[in-house]
Amino acid sequence: MEEKVDKKPFDWNQGIQIKVTKDKLEAVMVIDAKCDEDTVEPDILKNALNKAKISYGIIEELLLDISKNVLTFRGSSLTIAKGVPSENGIDGYIELLRDDLDKKSAPLLLKDGRVDFYHVKDIPTVLRGEEIARKIPPVPGKSGTDVYGHEIKPKVGKDPRFPVGKNVVVNQEGTSIYALIDGQVSITERGKINVFSVYEVHGDVDFSTGNIDFVGSVLVNGNILTGFSVKAKGDIRVKGNIEGANVEAEGSIEILGGIIGYNKGNVRSKQNLKASFIQNANVTVDNTIIVTDSIMHSHVNAGKMVSLEGQKALIVGGLIRAGEEVIARVIGNSMATPTEIEVGVHPELRSELVEIREKLKDIAANYDKSDQALVMLNRLKDAGRITPDKEVIREKLESSLNSMKEFKQHASIRMQEIEQILQDSSNARVKVGANIYPGVKLVIGNEIKYIRDLTSRVIFYKSDGEITFMPMR
Structure with a gap:
């Protein structure tokens, strides 16, 4: 008779290993491959977790599955607990x-x-x-x-x-x-x-930059080329030349070179302008223009003064207007090039006066014809024979004539105001440091003087309703 040997029970303390990942977010249970038990109490498995100090994220369903059928899982590494990773903050x-x-x-x-x-x-x-x-x-x-x-x-x-x-x-x-x-x-x-506050152009204003419109000041290290425009709420400073361009500043404009207008483009400053020369250009400045060399064949307007300060200081050709003074060494030339100098009133007032007179001429040319046409249409209307189309024409003519009458009334008052300012130009001066030549037309206020003879070192002014001069000291 064979002797019966008792089966040695499986040592669960040695047969279960708990391993934890490096980041501590996962616990793994390993059942020894030698395990020959069919089942195991869930508390034994939990005890192994307790000894390993695993307390969070335990997968209870898996524990039950293991306890019911240990043989199925022996030798396996089973994720028995899972932590929750942190979510890193996002940088602002x-x-x-x-x-x-x-x-x-x-x-x-x-x-x-x-x-x-x-x-x-x-x-x-x-x-x-x-x-x-x-x-x-x-x-x-x-x-x-x-x-x-x-x-x-x-x-x-x-x-x-x-x-x-x-x-x-x-x-x-x-x-x-x-x-x-x-x-x-x-x-x-x-x-x-x-x-x-300053926008800087490192070269020329050309096709590489396009036109510029800036809320501050603009510095151009090169030239402003023909056909382009630069506008600034502040100042504009150009280290080269302005060449046939449109340039407008609410502040002052300074050009280290000069203005070559090519009889196109306009330069406009609401403050002052300084340049080496102005040639074939249109320039308008609310205050003072200072030029160190020459102004030639240009239309120049300054609210206060045009001053040429260099050794040459020459004005030849064109029209120079200033509210108070024009100062130069030489005005005109020996060839009697037509040159006109106007002082004594803000250039804008002179331009306004010219515009009013031109408009009054247009009104005078059209008023009588329009009035006659309106008389005829009014007769048709009174006779009840006017057509709808002619009624529209009649109403437009009536409105146009009323506008003409109103403009003539306001224009008359405004012209008197400007004429009064032109008469009161006792402080206006044209100062000639060297020579003024025949061919020059001087306008001071509402008086005109044509220079007939070469005259040197004089100051022209208005006195007793005529333009006269005195020697410059």
């Missing part, structure tokens, strides 16, 4: 509210397919007090939990610092950047946000 950032900062200048494509190479350059500009950039705050993130039940702290999103440059300010809340001045928005080194 600075949002530019100007989407034109990184745009490249490109020609404008017209509707018909042609390209406009002269279109206004897109300059990112802001006004004082305008919001330029805004802080987008960081997202804080969420904590996680590992299989030991410990908190996993997230990486905190960084709070961005404002890259404050020149002429900008951060508000008290620290949430936005605002412009301190009107100007050009520019991102410089290290991403700093700036507002510059």
